[in-house]
Amino acid sequence: MVGAVAALSSYEGLGVVVHGSSGCWFYPSSLLRVDIGCTDLSSEDAILGGEARVRAAVREVLPRHRRVAVVNTCVPAIAGEDLAGALHDLPVVIVDAPGFLGGTWTGHERAIHALKPGLDAGSTGVGIDGLNPLDPFARGNLHECERLLRLAGATPGPRFAGGRVESIEEASPLTVVANPAYAAGPGMRAGDLLGLDRVRETFARLAALDDRVDPGPVETECDVADERCVRACDKFLSRHDPPRAALFGEGAYVGAVALLLERYLGADCAVLGYRDGVNPPGRWNAVRADDLRRVEDALVAAEPDLVLGSSFEQRLRPSTPFVPLAPPIRGRWRLAAAPLAGIEGTLGLIEAVLNACAGVAAP
Amino acid sequence: MSSSHSPSNTPSSDGCTLAGALSVATAVADGVTLVHGPAGCAHHHVSLLLTTLLDTPGARLPTLLSDDLGEREVIFGGEAALDEALDEAVALSPGSIAVIQTCVADAIGDDCAAVASRIRSVPVVVVKSGGFLGGGFHEGEREALRAYAGLAARLPAPPEPDEGAVIALVGEKNLEYGADRHADELGRLLGRLDLGIGLRFVRGVPTASFGLLPRADLLVLREPSLGAVADRFPVRPRTPRVDGFPVGLSGTLGFLGAVGQALDRDATAAREAEIEHQETLLARFGGLSGARIRLPGSPPWAVELAETLGMKVDGAGVPVPLPDPAPVGTDGLARLLVRWRRAL
Numbered sequence: 089m090v091g092a093v094a095a096l097s098s099y100e101g102l103g104v105v106v107h108g109s110s111g112c113w114f115y116p117s118s119l120l121r122v123d124i125g126c127t128d129l130s131s132e133d134a135i136l137g138g139e140a141r142v143r144a145a146v147r148e149v150l151p152r153h154r155r156v157a158v159v160n161t162c163v164p165a166i167a168g169e170d171l172a173g174a175l176h177d178l179p180v181v182i183v184d185a186p187g188f189l190g191g192t193w194t195g196h197e198r199a200i201h202a203l204k205p206g207l208d209a210g211s212t213g214v215g216i217d218g219l220n221p222l223d224p225f226a227r228g229n230l231h232e233c234e235r236l237l238r239l240a241g242a243t244p245g246p247r248f249a250g251g252r253v254e255s256i257e258e259a260s261p262l263t264v265v266a267n268p269a270y271a272a273g274p275g276m277r278a279g280d281l282l283g284l285d286r287v288r289e290t291f292a293r294l295a296a297l298d299d300r301v302d303p304g305p306v307e308t309e310c311d312v313a314d315e316r317c318v319r320a321c322d323k324f325l326s327r328h329d330p331p332r333a334a335l336f337g338e339g340a341y342v343g344a345v346a347l348l349l350e351r352y353l354g355a356d357c358a359v360l361g362y363r364d365g366v367n368p369p370g371r372w373n374a375v376r377a378d379d380l381r382r383v384e385d386a387l388v389a390a391e392p393d394l395v396l397g398s399s400f401e402q403r404l405r406p407s408t409p410f411v412p413l414a415p416p417i418r419g420r421w422r423l424a425a426a427p428l429a430g431i432e433g434t435l436g437l438i439e440a441v442l443n444a445c446a447g448v449a450a451p
Numbered sequence: 452m453s454s455s456h457s458p459s460n461t462p463s464s465d466g467c468t469l470a471g472a473l474s475v476a477t478a479v480a481d482g483v484t485l486v487h488g489p490a491g492c493a494h495h496h497v498s499l500l501l502t503t504l505l506d507t508p509g510a511r512l513p514t515l516l517s518d519d520l521g522e523r524e525v526i527f528g529g530e531a532a533l534d535e536a537l538d539e540a541v542a543l544s545p546g547s548i549a550v551i552q553t554c555v556a557d558a559i560g561d562d563c564a565a566v567a568s569r570i571r572s573v574p575v576v577v578v579k580s581g582g583f584l585g586g587g588f589h590e591g592e593r594e595a596l597r598a599y600a601g602l603a604a605r606l607p608a609p610p611e612p613d614e615g616a617v618i619a620l621v622g623e624k625n626l627e628y629g630a631d632r633h634a635d636e637l638g639r640l641l642g643r644l645d646l647g648i649g650l651r652f653v654r655g656v657p658t659a660s661f662g663l664l665p666r667a668d669l670l671v672l673r674e675p676s677l678g679a680v681a682d683r684f685p686v687r688p689r690t691p692r693v694d695g696f697p698v699g700l701s702g703t704l705g706f707l708g709a710v711g712q713a714l715d716r717d718a719t720a721a722r723e724a725e726i727e728h729q730e731t732l733l734a735r736f737g738g739l740s741g742a743r744i745r746l747p748g749s750p751p752w753a754v755e756l757a758e759t760l761g762m763k764v765d766g767a768g769v770p771v772p773l774p775d776p777a778p779v780g781t782d783g784l785a786r787l788l789v790r791w792r793r794a795l
Contacts, residue, residue: 089491090491090495108583109466109467109554109582109583110465110466110467110583110587111466111467111468111469111470111582111583111587111588112467112583114466114467115495115498115499118499129583130583131581131583131584131585131586134554134558134584162489162525162553162554162555162558163554163555163558163582163583163584166525166555166558166559167558186489187489187491187492187555188488188489188491188520188521188522188524188525188555189521189522190521191490191491378490379516379517380497380512380514380515381514381516399501399505400497400501400512403501403504403512404512416498416501416502418498418501418502418505419502419505
C-alpha cells in the first residue's frame with residue numbers, strides 16, 4: 089500500500105485516496121509529506137461497507153486534481169468491496185494494493201500497472217524508470233539521469249513514476265533505469281545507471297538503439313570520475329586499511345555499491361542484505377534482510393567496520409561508520425537531491441564512504 | 452513561508468490500535484512483541500518507534516517480530532504462521548511475549564488466544580487490539596495495559612521496594628519525548644514525602660516486576676481517562692489512586708496533598724518545601740511580568756502560571772507555545788517558561 093501511494097503521489101495532477109483506516113494513512117502521509125486523502129474507515133464501515141465513504145472521499149479530492157487514484161487496503165480487500173462498481177461514474181483509477189500482498193515494490197508495480205501507461209511510439213525522448221519517492225535517492229537520481237541524457241544529446245522523456253499525470257499516456261519506447269527495484273514502467277529498458285561501468289554500458293546500448301544518442305561525452309565524464317575515485321581512494325588506502333563492509337537495502341543497490349567498494353577500496357564486502365527479494369548478482373554472501381533480527385545476526389557475524397543501510401542498521405551498530413543507503417533514514421537532515429545512480433551517484437557514494445571511514449563530518 | 456509539520460488533511464480518528472498497543476508492549480524491558488499481521492504493519496511501527504527513540508540516547512530498539520501474513524494466510528488462516536512465529540519468539544528467551552492482533556488477523560478470524568495457550572515456558576499476553584477494527588491509538592494502549600494487568604495477577608510478587616509503600620505509575624505515554632523526565636519529576640515530588648516510585652506500569656521494567664501491581668498501595672494514573680482501565684486492575688479493594696500526573700503550580704501542590712492523604716501521611720512540610728521551590732523557579736522568570744500573551748485554549752494551569760508571573764492573558768497578546776500533553780510538576784514548567792520568554 090505504501091509503495092503504491094508513494095508512486096501515485098509523485099504525479100502532479102493525480103489525487104490519491106487511501107481507502108482504509110487513518111492508521112494506514114498515517115505512515116505514507118508522514119513519510120511523504122504530501123496531501124493524501126483517506127476514507128478513514130471505522131469498524132462499522134468494515135462491517136457495513138465503505139462504499140459511501142470512498143465516494144465521499146473521492147468527491148472531496150476531485151476538485152483539486154485532474155484524476156484520482158484510490159488505493160485499497162487490507163480490510164476492504166478482504167471484505168471484497170466492489171470499488172469499481174461504487175466508483176463507476178467517477179474518473180478514478182483503483183489500485184488494489186493491500187499490505188498483505190507484499191512490500192513497497194509490489195505496491196509500486198501495481199500502481200503503475202493500474203494507471204495503464206500508454207506508449208507513445210513517436211516519442212523522441214528517453215524515459216526514466218525506477219523512481220519512487222520512498223527511495224531516498226529518487227530525486228537525485230532523476231536529476232542525474234536527466235543530466236546524463238542531455239549530455240548524450242538525448243531528450244529526457246516521461247518518467248515512472250512521477251511528472252504530469254498526462255505523461256502516463258506518453259511513455260517513451262526506450263528507457264533508462266535509476267533503481268531496478270522500482271522499474272515498472274513500459275518501454276524497452278536500455279539498462280540501469282548504477283556505477284560507472286553500467287553507465288557506460290547503458291549509454292552504449294542506447295546509442296545502438298537510437299542514433300541520436302552520442303555516448304562520447306558520457307564516457308569521457310566517466311573516465312574523469314573514475315580517475316577521481318581512484319586517486320581519492322588511493323590516498324585513503326595509504327593511511328587506512330580497506331573497510332570491511334556490511335550493506336543493506338534493495339538487491340540492485342547493494343550489489344552495485346559492493347562492486348564500487350571492491351573496485352576502488354578493495355573492500356571486503358562481508359555481507360549483503362537484500363530487502364526486496366532480489367538477490368544481488370555476484371559472488372556475495374547475500375542474506376535476506378527483511379527482518380531486524382536477521383539483520384542483527386548478519387551484523388554480529390560480519391563484524392563490519394563500515395555499515396551502509398538504513399537507520400535500523402545504524403541503530404544496531406551505533407559506533408560503526410555509517411553511510412545511508414536505504415530507507416528509513418532518520419536522525420539527520422537530508423535536503424539536497426543526492427543521487428546514487430549515474431556518475432554523480434558514484435562520486436557521491438565514494439565521497440560518503442571515505443568521509444565516514446575517515447571520521448570526517450559532512451560539510 | 453509554510454512551516455506545517457504534519458499532513459494537512461489529518462483524518463478525524465486517532466489511527467490504529469496497533470500503534471497504541473505497541474507503545475506499551477515494546478516498553479517491557481525483557482519483552483518480545485509479535486505483530487500478528489502483514490510485515491508492513493510491523494515495519495511502519497518499527498520505523499515510527501525508531502524516530503521516537505532517536506531522541507533518547509542509549510534507548511534500545513525493541514525486539515519486534517512479525518508473522519508476515521500474506522495472501523495465502525488471508526485465504527487459509529494465519530494461525531499456523533502465528534504458531535511458528537511464537538516458537539521463534541520463545542527461542543529468544545524473553546521475560547514475556549506480547550501478541551498484538553492487526554486488523555487483518557481480526558478480519559480473517561484467527562483465534563490468537565488459542566494458539567498462544569500452547570506456550571507454557573514463557574508468559575504470553577494476547578492484546579486483542581484488532582488494528583483499526585478495535586478503535587484507535589488510545590484503545591490499543593488501554594487494551595495492552597489491560598492485558599498486562601491480567602498477566603500481573605498471575606505472577607509471583609517480587610520484593611517490595613525500600614520505601615515501604617508501593618506506588619505504581621500507570622500508563623505513561625511511552626512515545627512522549629519527556630516520558631522519563633516526567634517520571635523523574637514525580638520521583639522528586641514523592642521524595643518530599645519520603646516515598647518513591649515502586650513500579651512503572653508499563654515502561655522500561657522487566658516482566659517479573661508486574662507482580663508488584665496487585666500489591667500497589669497507590670496508583671498514579673498518567674491521565675484521568677485511564678480510570679476505566681484501572682477499575683479492572685487486580686489490586687486490593689479500595690486501593691487509592693491519583694487520577695493524573697500533576698500539572699501546574701497549584702496542581703502540583705494538590706498532588707502532594709492527594710498522595711499524602713491517600714497514604715495517610717502529613718504533606719504539610721512537603722507542600723511548604725515545594726512552594727519554596729516554585730518561588731525560586733518563578734523568580735528566574737520575573738522578567739516576564741507585564742507581558743501580554745495569548746494562550747491557545749486557555750487551559751487553567753497555564754493561565755494560573757501566567758497570572759502568577761504577572762503576565763496579562765488576552766486574545767490580542769503574543770501567542771506562546773503550549774505543549775500537549777502539559778508539562779508535569781514544577782520542574783516541567785521551567786522549560787516551558789524558557790520557550791515563552793523566547794517567543795516574547
